Amino acid sequence: MKASDTAAIAPSDREPSSLSGAFTLPRVGIALALAVLLAAALNPIYVTPFPILLGRMLVIAMLLLVAFTLAGAWRVPGLPRWVAQVVAVALVAPIATFLVYLPSIWFPGVSRLHEGYVTGYTIIAGSALVIGPLLALGALYRERDAQARSAALHFELERSTLEKQALDARLKLLHAQVEPHFLFNTLANVQALVESGSPQAGPVLRSLIAYLRAAMPRLQSVSTTLGAEAALVRAYLELMQMRMPDRLTYRIDIPEALGALRFPPMALLTLIENAVRHGIDPSEDGGRIEVGARRDPGDGRIRVLVQDTGVGMQDSAETGTGLANLRERLQAFFGADAALELHEVVPHGVRAEIVFALAEDNTVDATPALAGARP
């Protein structure tokens, strides 16, 4: 079956999970009840005793149900399942009726083929031919209805889960504060610059202000751009380089075309802070941090990467909640496909990559309010 066919008739065309699953008690019940009703309705015009008539009806009903179920499980290429099932029921109706008449015809001596049989056969086969497919359609309609309901329920569940995750992520972000350690050490450096009358003091204060504005929980917005995040990261790295000039070098290279992409606030900074704290800071020799972004030529996804040549990750180094939170936030922001990958860098260091698919509305226009809100 072609993919387009599958899509066109979904979801009613989904295969039942098993044969026994389709052969449900309600279905058997309805088929039997209708057989009884029909037998009762036809009884007055038949010479055949009621029990025999009822028996015939019941057998036919069951045969039709079997045909319906088998046709549902047996997939014909290019033929939608519901058509197969209705056609199967229609085809089987006269055959089943013929089968139940066989014993009467063949039992020699008991009865002979006469006009009554032909009429009886025609009436039963005719009613089976009309009622069977109708019933099949009804069953299929109910099945589709149930599937649609379950799909809607599933969708609802998924949506509320995602909403909850987004909210959680937002709350966690609110709780993530500027680390006092970082702040006081940086201020101590600024103090040293100011006291010594260094011309560096002004630019460094500017970087600190840019960093604090972005990192203050109350000032954070829901969304920013990759370019604005890169500016924040630059401010942070300038501060760190002032503090450890002999141990830290860096390069930030975000192509202009990608700068306008919507991006969750603090996501890139979290990776940079991680690289400094776990890569550069523990190393006596320090290292280099490279920040980049590119569109994967293969799958068209965006890769934002932060690479350091620090001490690297020890097998038993604490994973920290920071990265786990970041992963959740990325998925809440970009969708479940978004990933945070960590790679080892040779000879030592870590490369973290944020990978996400480019949504159609992911442009700077989608967040006009932000343009003025960011440094």
Place this chain on the structure above:
Amino acid sequence: MSGPTALIADDEPLLRERLRSHLGRLWPELAIVAEARNGREAVELFDLHAPQVVFLDVQMPGLNGVEAARSIGRRAEVVFVTAYEQYAVQAFAQGALDYLVKPFEVERLADTVQRLQARLLQPRDSTGRPLESVLDELAAELKRRAGLDGSARRHLRWIKASVGSTTRLIPVEQIAFLRSDEKYTLVVWEGGEALIRKSIRELADELDPESFAQIHRSVIVNLRQVSQVDRGLNETAEVKLKNRNDVLPVSRSFVHIFRQM
């Protein structure tokens, strides 16, 4: 004997400079004989110059300030310089060491200078200061903060696996299960699958038993990713995982793990 001597250790050069310049004004006789950029250099330079006073930044790469102080012991007056919050500072105070909280005021440094000058006039005594225990405590605290708890056995937090041309670092929380595959072990995690060289037996030893359990001769499962356990015939069971179709076997000898759940 010539004038008093001191060593300054801080990984941030601007802060070394600031301390040096203020000390120069407050205590002109004090000679700064060396500046160290980390704990290891501090110890080396201390051994070389044997200064009477050592200013140690607490957080330094490699050997940190507290570890350097342990190594220096009582051979010098140690002043810690730290950006740490109050409770760590209290621990310093108990040890009768002096400490400066960054960014420090010049007046506070003047106090420290007075205290040091007074102490240098007294004969060195070897009584009283419960230095080692305080330093041990502090070192443990620093380790704990850095996520390197030295007391408990360290469990595996990351698994390194070659995927294509790179080596992926996989946080163990993301792993669904591990299954031995001839010479290798298959790691199945949220982001994919990979083969690693470590055996199931080694992994069972190194992973945190709070989260990971061996449920079969060849299978370790992340208990936090288990959605249900179905009892099977003959005292075995099957484990199903959250958001996955994999069904993992639980062999007879491991069924007890799930008994009280």
